[in-house]
Amino acid sequence: MDGLRAIAVLAVVFYHVGFAWMPGGFVGVDVFFVISGYVITRGLLREAEHGGISLAAFYARRIRRILPALVATLALTSLAAYWLLLPPQLEDYAGSAVASALSVANVYFWRSSGYFDAAALYRPLLHTWSLSVEEQFYFLLPVSLMLAIRLRLRPLWLPVALVALASFGLSLYAGRFAPTANFYLLPTRAWELLLGTLLAMLPRGAAGALPPVVRGAAGLAGLACIAGPTLLYSDATPFPGLGAVPPCLGAALLIGLGEAREGNAAACLLAAAPLVAIGLISYSAYLVHWPLIVLGRIALIRDFDTPESIAVIGATLVLAALSFRFVERPFRRPAAGARLRPVYAAGLLATLATVGLGWAGAASGGLPGRFPDFRIRSVPGSETWNHRTCFLFPDQSWQAWDQAACTRTAGKDGLVLLWGDSFAAQYVPGLMRHADQLPGNLLQYTAAGCRPTLGVASYVVPHCGAFNDNALALIRRLKIRDVVLAGRWGSQRDRDMPALLHETIARVTALGARVHVIGQSPEFPLDPAFLAYHQRHDPPDEAGRWHPIAERGINRTLWAVLPDTATFIDPFAALCEGGTCPYARGETFLYGDAGHFSSAGSLLAVERYLAAGMFAPPRSAAAAP
Incomplete structure (x- = not known):
């Protein structure tokens, strides 16, 4: 799984730094969606088998997993933004910080821009739209699963499949009539996460019954379904909808095959130590890479050249490793007997602090007192x-x-x-x-x-x-x-x-x-x-x-x-x-x-x-x- 996370995050980072040979690297986000749907559902189903789903415990785990690294990234990014961004830029940044803290960044960016817009290249928190999609999914999935189990809906996968099909159909429709909403919002992205959910509902070990030759071919096909779009798609590709099917199916194939390496070259590749190491820090890497790129471009007032792009990738991995070691890992696993109330209190306090600071920046017009001689004037055209x-x-x-x-x-x-x-x-x-x-x-x-x-x-x-x-x-x-x-x-x-x-x-x-x-x-x-x-x-x-x-x-x-x-x-x-x-x-x-x-x-x-x-x-x- 960590190897697949590494493939996803590297595709996104390479795309964002501007490597021309990977014009479709944005599909890495879709791979993450499938992984998230699978991992979250597998954990919930395991809970259901051992006494039932605890919503309080689930949300506490999500707070510990997501919030510390996100808050640390927002804090460091905000500090840099205070010194670098002129008032109109900081005003927009502050609004996006509030939206990110409240898990509605996807709605914020849907209402104010398109992902491929030129202006998007200079919005340091644009990438948090995908985190908000996942967080909204996390609010809905455990409740839905718990209700389905209590109502004894059988087979359990059937209502999930029906919702996924409805979401996919909505994505096809919105791709023609509301493309920006199609890109950003949960209803048209849910099928990607639910594909992972369906995968988690398959009988365990099902892939092990396949002949090694079949597993090997399926693994290579899964890699091709991800690699092909990263190399062949572009900003002009209608997306998501049908365009998201290959990378999502590729991720599902690789997850479904598991880690059995006999005859499975794909599993051997994904188990390589460098990929596993990057996969472990992939969440922090995703968080820090885009602010580094955007703030670097703003500081230089130009795009990166190739050596600078490589340096940004290196800095992303270093910062991600530090974040994983000193922020993610200490908070992820609580001490034995730790109570849930302090987790919720800390999460609420961090969210309110971020929202308050963001509101102050947005309401003030980007703290214009930092640059008293800066002014915007209307330009006819x-x-x-x-x-x-x-x-x-x-x-x-x-x-x-x-x-x-x-x-x-x-x-x-x-x-x-x-x-x-x-x-x-x-x-x-x-x-x-x-x-x-x-x-x-x-x-x-x-x-x-x-x-x-x-x-x-x-x-x-x-x-x-x-x-x-x-x-x-x-x-x-x-x-x-x-x-x-x-x-x-x-x-x-x-x-x-x-x-x-x-x-x-x-x-x-x-x-x-x-x-x-x-x-x-x-x-x-x-x-x-x-x-x-x-x-x-x-x-x-x-x-x-x-x-x-x-x-x-x-x-x-x-x-x-x-x-x-x-x-x-x-x-x-x-x-x-x-x-x-x-x-x-x-x-x-x-x-x-x-x-x-x-x-x-x-x-x-x-x-x-x-x-x-x-x-x-x-x-x-x-x-x-």
Whole structure:
């Protein structure tokens, strides 16, 4: 079991530090869910066989197991956050700390962000959503099992299986209509934990009756079901639902096979001493790894390079080992005859203290007295996107789009279709201002999180496929002759993106339209107000510029797959020099947030793109990256 925990936590950590070769490491959380369901249920069933389930004793064990390491992590993270985070960041952090202490972090993050959002990279407690899912499950499972046993429901696994099937069906439904809720909330995740519950209800030793060859093949299949998604999934994979089935089944296979090593290469691998050692500290490792990553990025104001990523992994394991030795282990096993009341009192006191401190930080607006000269000001930009009509939200289908309202300029023959996500919509102010230089009237067709490539499967925007398919119908019906494709091309670790873009351009070109692709634009590690504050003492020739975090290499990849009939603009070539890009000009911010241009930034970008030949003959030398 510890070896499997190690596989799960390492997958999550490798994914979070940004290793490109493991774009689906987030499935490690699903492996943890199956393990948790199995371990908790097995313990409860053992109690039921020896006198009955004691809710008081169960919850006391959960408090001793979960709370000490969590409180220690929150305390150290909060101390670092006090010194590092500017007021808006600390205000959000404080709210998430309250939610984490109350076991509702999943609800908090569901209401305020998506797991794969760019802003999520800078939320130190985002990972506690999964702990809250488990803790909510722990509140419900023992009561449900106790009632089922008292009511003599037989077979006991049947009601569990029915609830798991209902949860799985709800996950499939929510994946299309409420994807963020599907990711974060217990009702759509319960089937993963209940898979472990069902596994614990199987007759003990059942796997031992299988021939060694069968056990070996099943073990390897279980490993493949976990390893495959970690290497092949990406942020673009619809998840959970069907996407979570392989890693969950893989975990169930490996748990079900037990530790019998005869002919079982998987069991031998998971029993390796290094994996067992990491598995023992996996809970603390999970707790500490994400605050280390986030606070490190904020302190450096950039992403980690490879040596730094390796150092973070090493620091995670060291801190986890210390937490296990000095926090987890002393509290986990009470002395003989220890009473339950002190456990509950200590748990309540620790929770109230965390909630109180978090409330103070949130209610004060992030303790602004720490940085009296910091200020946030409104930056115009996105209000011109025509939200919910021309810039659709994830809960909207393409039918909400309105052609008349989204024809943003007038006075010319023909149309220029601007197709993409928010990184296309950011160019609306600039394109409208430079309408006289466009080859037609601007028609805005944009949707949040929806990259303009046919065949894309978006977890964030369930209607994205239909939205993009409708773009072809628009081009055909309106006889559009110029199409501008723009998006956050580097937002998802999707290996299929270049091929999908190539196919999209071919389909658009076949309809007689010219295609103009705007590559990935610069993004920054923090909002411009934060960068400006950190640069407040820098010389004038350095202030207002910073190293971008968006990978410029993606633009070279895009350029390579474009046919000769398409025009390409590299925003880095047009806007940046010497490894830095401007986020401000004097007191004027060119960005409204860490990635999207403000109105002023949009005007500058479009002006540069037009000068670089955005609507010039294809393959203009000036437009090359």
